Amino acid sequence: MPMHRYGTGDIKAWLAAAPAIHTLKPEPWTLKGVRTLEARCEIDDVPADVLVPPSLRPCMPAYCSIVVSCVPESPVGPFGLAEIRVAARVGPRPTFFLLRSFCDNEAARKELAARWGYRVDAGDVSLKELHYQAHGTVEIGGKIVLDVLLSHREPLPGTRFNQLPTVNLAKLDGKPILAGLSIESNFSANDKGRQKITLDGEALGLGRALRPLNPMAATVGVTDWVMGALEFTVDPARPAEESMAFVA
Amino acid sequence: MKFGIAFQLSVPRPWTRESERTVFMNALEQVKVAEELGFEYVWATEHHFLEEYSHSSSPEIFLTAAAMVTKKIRIGHAIVVCVPEYASPIRIAERTATMDIFSGGRLEVGTGRSATWTELGGFRVDPDLTKKTWDEYVHVIPRMWMEERFSYEGQFFSMPQRTILPKPYQKPHPPMWVAVSSAGTELDAAERGMGSLGISFAPMAQQEQVLKRYRKTIQNCEPVGAFVNNRVATINFLYCHEDDKVAQQVGGGITSMFQPLAVQFLHNPEALPSKPGAHGGLLSALRAQLAGGNPREGSAIGDPQHIVRELKKWEGMGVDIINFMLNCVEVVPHEQVVASLRLFAKEVMPHFQQSPAKAAAE
Numbered sequence: 001m002p003m004h005r006y007g008t009g010d011i012k013a014w015l016a017a018a019p020a021i022h023t024l025k026p027e028p029w030t031l032k033g034v035r036t037l038e039a040r041c042e043i044d045d046v047p048a049d050v051l052v053p054p055s056l057r058p059c060m061p062a063y064c065s066i067v068v069s070c071v072p073e074s075p076v077g078p079f080g081l082a083e084i085r086v087a088a089r090v091g092p093r094p095t096f097f098l099l100r101s102f103c104d105n106e107a108a109r110k111e112l113a114a115r116w117g118y119r120v121d122a123g124d125v126s127l128k129e130l131h132y133q134a135h136g137t138v139e140i141g142g143k144i145v146l147d148v149l150l151s152h153r154e155p156l157p158g159t160r161f162n163q164l165p166t167v168n169l170a171k172l173d174g175k176p177i178l179a180g181l182s183i184e185s186n187f188s189a190n191d192k193g194r195q196k197i198t199l200d201g202e203a204l205g206l207g208r209a210l211r212p213l214n215p216m217a218a219t220v221g222v223t224d225w226v227m228g229a230l231e232f233t234v235d236p237a238r239p240a241e242e243s244m245a246f247v248a
Numbered sequence: 249m250k251f252g253i254a255f256q257l258s259v260p261r262p263w264t265r266e267s268e269r270t271v272f273m274n275a276l277e278q279v280k281v282a283e284e285l286g287f288e289y290v291w292a293t294e295h296h297f298l299e300e301y302s303h304s305s306s307p308e309i310f311l312t313a314a315a316m317v318t319k320k321i322r323i324g325h326a327i328v329v330c331v332p333e334y335a336s337p338i339r340i341a342e343r344t345a346t347m348d349i350f351s352g353g354r355l356e357v358g359t360g361r362s363a364t365w366t367e368l369g370g371f372r373v374d375p376d377l378t379k380k381t382w383d384e385y386v387h388v389i390p391r392m393w394m395e396e397r398f399s400y401e402g403q404f405f406s407m408p409q410r411t412i413l414p415k416p417y418q419k420p421h422p423p424m425w426v427a428v429s430s431a432g433t434e435l436d437a438a439e440r441g442m443g444s445l446g447i448s449f450a451p452m453a454q455q456e457q458v459l460k461r462y463r464k465t466i467q468n469c470e471p472v473g474a475f476v477n478n479r480v481a482t483i484n485f486l487y488c489h490e491d492d493k494v495a496q497q498v499g500g501g502i503t504s505m506f507q508p509l510a511v512q513f514l515h516n517p518e519a520l521p522s523k524p525g526a527h528g529g530l531l532s533a534l535r536a537q538l539a540g541g542n543p544r545e546g547s548a549i550g551d552p553q554h555i556v557r558e559l560k561k562w563e564g565m566g567v568d569i570i571n572f573m574l575n576c577v578e579v580v581p582h583e584q585v586v587a588s589l590r591l592f593a594k595e596v597m598p599h600f601q602q603s604p605a606k607a608a609a610e
Binding site: 003004005040042057058059060061063087089092094164214216217241 | 261298299365366369507508509511512513514515518519520
């Protein structure tokens with residue numbers, strides 16, 4: 001019988017940095033007027049399998065999603081958040097597995113980790129917008145480790161980009177889980193453009209596995225986010241087809 | 249209702265020197281058997297880069313081979329992708345005319361635009377333009393077939409006056425179809441007087457709505473060719489066995505391989521900042537199906553009684569042709585595929601034979 005292709009990521013190694021969560025139904029956050037720059041880009045296909053947990057299946061071709069967001073207002077004040085995610089499949093569903101994220105507000109880092117299982121580290125997150133481009137960066141210790149440029153900016157028809165859930169590796173009551181979070185997003189403005197991604201794989205702890213190759217899409221927009229209950233969980237040790245459970 | 253078989257030439261890993269050839273040759277053998285048993289159509293899809301799922305990147309060659317080993321079965325291009333990065337409309341007109349000659353006028357030409365970034369991105373196609381290029385192609389190709397000298401100035405394609413050769417064997421030209429998977433494409437097909445070639449595994453109720461909209465709209469069509477093709481075809485999996493449980497177990501292997509492979513590819517809406525609803529398609533339908541629903545509704549995996557019962561529903565809905573996929577990554581051995589075809593022909597087909605009066609009326 002032919003076998004399906006699954007990720008080959010080292011869950012044990014990742015668990016050391018996985019945050020602890022205590023409920024699947026955290027108090028929601030409604031975040032208004034979030035400015036978000038997202039770039040989706042194909043990456044080297046075969047090495048990318050090590051970025052995907054063994055319970056999920058890689059997308060073909062492999063691609064990453066880099067998101068740089070500026071939240072002007074939240075229960076813990078304004079913050080910048082940058083996410084590096086790799087595309088995967090939870091059963092039949094397209095999703096992103098969160099590899100790394102960075103945030104410039106310590107209280108926000110605590111909440112993002114404890115409520116939704118973000119693996120989030122300290123970093124200076126910047127999103128600068130001009131009428132013709134948008135530029136997002138993450139700086140750690142004075143060094144830029146991630147740089148995303150959207151150029152040739154032009155309006156995008158419609159007011160919604162195709163959002164996918166993010167899957168975060170966390171520990172719930174000490175047990176490892178993959179927690180699926182769908183952020184409800186309502187765009188009030190959205191542009192698209194060309195992209196250029198520069199990242200320091202070694203500094204990000206991703207080695208050479210995440211190498212941007214073929215640009216797909218880049219968008220920048222203003223969004224209202226509702227971050228509510230986690231949507232589903234998956235046992236990281238078993239195929240999602242067997243272990244996915246929706247949060248009632 | 250008529251029956252056809254459809255191939256996407258799905259090859260399991262590990263790929264060996266012989267494995268692709270075995271899949272291709274098994275498929276050719278199945279075409280011969282299907283013709284002998286009374287199946288009336290064989291279709292082959294055009295896909296690129298969809299590893300394991302489909303190695304049918306040159307369906308025109310497979311179908312020409314099929315035409316050369318058969319005499320009656322109609323040869324269906326399902327579909328040819330109508331975007332400039334894949335092929336000029338001149339080449340499509342030329343090669344389909346050649347296929348029509350070799351098949352002795354048995355060609356059916358399905359058209360479409362591909363649903364995955366995996367494929368379109370590989371050719372560096374902008375998926376937001378494919379609807380437009382498809383539309384321009386389906387308007388010029390029939391003219392290329394029929395006009396002795398042809399010239400054209402368009403948005404995506406232009407050419408000075410030339411004689412495009414050869415001309416199709418069928419006069420005025422082969423029937424034309426549109427692959428219908430995204431919602432609304434059935435209207436595109438109907439408005440242009442083209443057949444609706446269903447490639448979606450959407451639930452029956454949803455497909456019934458699509459069919460109704462198609463039938464209503466085609467009454468006022470402006471055909472792109474010299475005549476209206478108002479037939480509706482749909483796709484299904486087939487595995488027929490005397491024992492319903494065995495049929496489900498073996499035939500279920502086809503769908504359990506097909507669906508996860510299909511959804512692993514990168515579907516256009518996931519890749520692009522497009523308008524919501526601009527793309528739907530096969531993968532969306534598969535994902536919805538995997539998420540729930542009754543997998544046996546309308547299915548042709550089962551014992552003959554089950555299959556007759558379910559296919560009667562399609563017939564009652566007004567479907568003209570059901571095309572069956574027979575395998576996926578060779579999960580069913582070739583001999584069992586052939587046995588399934590034979591049992592289907594013996595026990596199921598007689599329930600759908602036309603009455604002499606109806607045949608005469610047609």
